[in-house]
C-alpha cells in the first residue's frame with residue numbers, strides 16, 4: 362500500500378477573537394490525499410481553508426487530531442524538501458531580480474542545479490533579469506511557484522495562489538501549473554474560484570464553517586447538485602439576436618409536457634449551483650460571502 366501524501370484525522374483548531382469569543386476555524390476534519398492527486402479546497406471566506414493549509418504545512422499546530430505528510434510530521438516533510446508551498450502574501454524581496462531570487466533559494470536548498478530548470482518550467486526564463494518589484498502580480502506568483510519547485514517536492518500546496526490576478530494572469534498561472542502537474546506531482550490548492558476547481562482539480566473538497574461538507578470528484582459535485590438543470594443546444598436557425606425563437610421554445614415545451622416535465626428553464630448547470638446548494642445545506646448565512 363502506498364503511503365498517502367496527506368493523512369489527517371480529527372483536525373481541530375480554534376482561535377480567540379479580539380472580542381474574547383472563540384472561533385472554531387477547523388472542526389473535526391478528516392482528509393486523505395493520495396500521491397499524484399490534484400485537489401481543490403473550495404469554500405467561502407472564513408471556511409477554514411488557510412488554517413487547514415497552515416496545519417498541513419506545520420505552520421500551525423492543531424488543537425486536536427493528527428497529520429501525517431508522506432508518513433512523517435508536516436515539519437519533517439517540509440525539511441526533507443518533500444513539500445513546498447505558495448502562500449497568499451509576502452515572501453519576495455523587491456530589489457532582487459527573478460534569477461537572483463531563485464538562485465538564493467536554490468543555494469539554501471543546496472540545489473543550484475535546479476535554477477535553469479525551474480525558471481524554464483515556470484515560463485520565467487525571459488524575465489530572469491527583471492527586478493521583482495517590476496514584475497506583475499501574476500509573474501510574482503509564478504516566481505513563488507518557481508521557488509516552491511526548487512527542492513523538486515512531491516507535494517505542492519498553494520493557498521489561493523491567484524488572488525488579485527486578472528483573468529489572463531490566472532490562465533497563464535494555471536497553464537504553468539497544469540504542465541507541472543502532468544509530471545505527476547501532488548497538488549493541493551485553496552481557492553474561492555469555482556472555475557479553478559472545475560478546470561484544474563480532479564477532486565474538490567468543499568469546506569464551510571470549518572467542516573468538510575463535500576469531498577468528491579469535481580465532476581461528481583456538479584453532477585450531484587448542479588445536474589438537475591436540463592441544458593441543450595438548439596439548432597442555429599432558431600437562435601437570433603434576441604435569444605431563442607419563442608414559437609420554437611413553445612413547441613419544445615409542448616413536446617416535453619407529455620413526459621411530465623414542466624417549468625423548463627434554459628440555464629447552464631454549473632459548479633456554482635453545486636457550491637451554493639452544498640453550502641446552503643450547511644449554513645444559509647454564508648451564501649453571500651461565497652459570491
Ligand SMILES: Nc1ncnc2c1ncn2[C@@H]1O[C@H](COP(=O)(O)OP(=O)(O)OP(=O)(O)O)[C@@H](O)[C@H]1O
Pocket residue numbers: 376377378384385386387404405406407408409410411412413553
Ligand atoms: N490567527 C487568527 N486569530 C483569530 N481568528 C482567526 C485566525 N486565523 C483564522 N481565524 C478565523 O478562523 C476562521 C477560518 O479562517 P481561515 O483563514 O482559515 O478561512 P479561509 O477559508 O482561508 O478564508 P479566506 O478565504 O477568507 O482566506 C475565520 O473565522 C477567521 O477569522
